[in-house]
Amino acid sequence: MKADRRAQSARPQGMSLANLLREAKGGACPPFLRSSANTYLDACDHHALETLRVGGYLRYMDDVLIFDRSPQMLNEQVGSLATWLKDQRALAVKTERLLVGACRTGVPFLGWRVFPGFIRLQPERRKGSRGLLRRREREFRAGTISAEKLTESVQAIVAGVRAVRPGFRFDRWGFPGLES
Numbered sequence: 001m002k003a004d005r006r007a008q009s010a011r012p013q014g015m016s017l018a019n020l021l022r023e024a025k026g027g028a029c030p031p032f033l034r035s036s037a038n039t040y041l042d043a044c045d046h047h048a049l050e051t052l053r054v055g056g057y058l059r060y061m062d063d064v065l066i067f068d069r070s071p072q073m074l075n076e077q078v079g080s081l082a083t084w085l086k087d088q089r090a091l092a093v094k095t096e097r098l099l100v101g102a103c104r105t106g107v108p109f110l111g112w113r114v115f116p117g118f119i120r121l122q123p124e125r126r127k128g129s130r131g132l133l134r135r136r137e138r139e140f141r142a143g144t145i146s147a148e149k150l151t152e153s154v155q156a157i158v159a160g161v162r163a164v165r166p167g168f169r170f171d172r173w174g175f176p177g178l179e180s
Contacts, residue, residue, distance in 0.1 A: 037061040040089065047084050052077050058109070065109055071100055112164060119164045129157050130173045 041059065048054050048066065054077050056067030066081070068074045082093040099107065106113035111125035121129070133154065140150040161168050 043088065044081070044085060047088075048077070048081055052080055058114070060110060063110055065107055065114065067103065074100060121161065121165075129161065133157060133173065133175060 038061070041062065045057070045059060048057050054066050055069060055073075056065070058065040058067075066074060066077060068077065078093070078098065085091040085093060101107070103114075103116045106115045106120065108114075108122060111122055113120045113122050136145065136150050136153045139145040140147065158170070161170075
């Protein structure tokens with residue numbers, strides 16, 4: 001039992017702060033913040049990496065992942081980051097969305113499941129992307145969308161998947177022509 005706890009605490013832990021930022025007085029994140037989150041939250045990135053020295057950090061817009069081997073350290077870092085966000089940016093962390101867990105189960109992030117060393121599409125996104133490809137193909141064959149619209153849709157899906165998984169094999173989805 002003790003050895004098992006020690007082994008578990010040595011595994012990387014992750015905390016998802018995805019979509020956790022909101023105005024200090026409540027309500028949704030304002031549109032100007034969403035569109036300029038990289039600029040507005042740049043100082044937050046520096047604070048997390050340079051001052052708090054988090055074990056790992058990933059942010060896209062207002063979605064944030066923080067990694068550390070110690071759940072206790074992770075909780076301290078999140079508390080410090082939440083205080084910084086409140087004091088410096090008048091933002092609050094939605095505590096109901098906090099997720100602490102071992103990374104071996106993966107952390108949901110922007111439709112992906114992030115594991116130590118690799119990223120995988122979440123089943124819902126995989127199913128949705130595959131379904132959208134098939135639907136666009138049917139719409140094109142029926143003449144309800146143009147070849148240009150079909151190409152745009154396929155390129156967007158392929159680019160989104162390949163941005164994270166460059167070697168992803170679309171032939172497994174029944175689309176062997178997307179391999180080049």
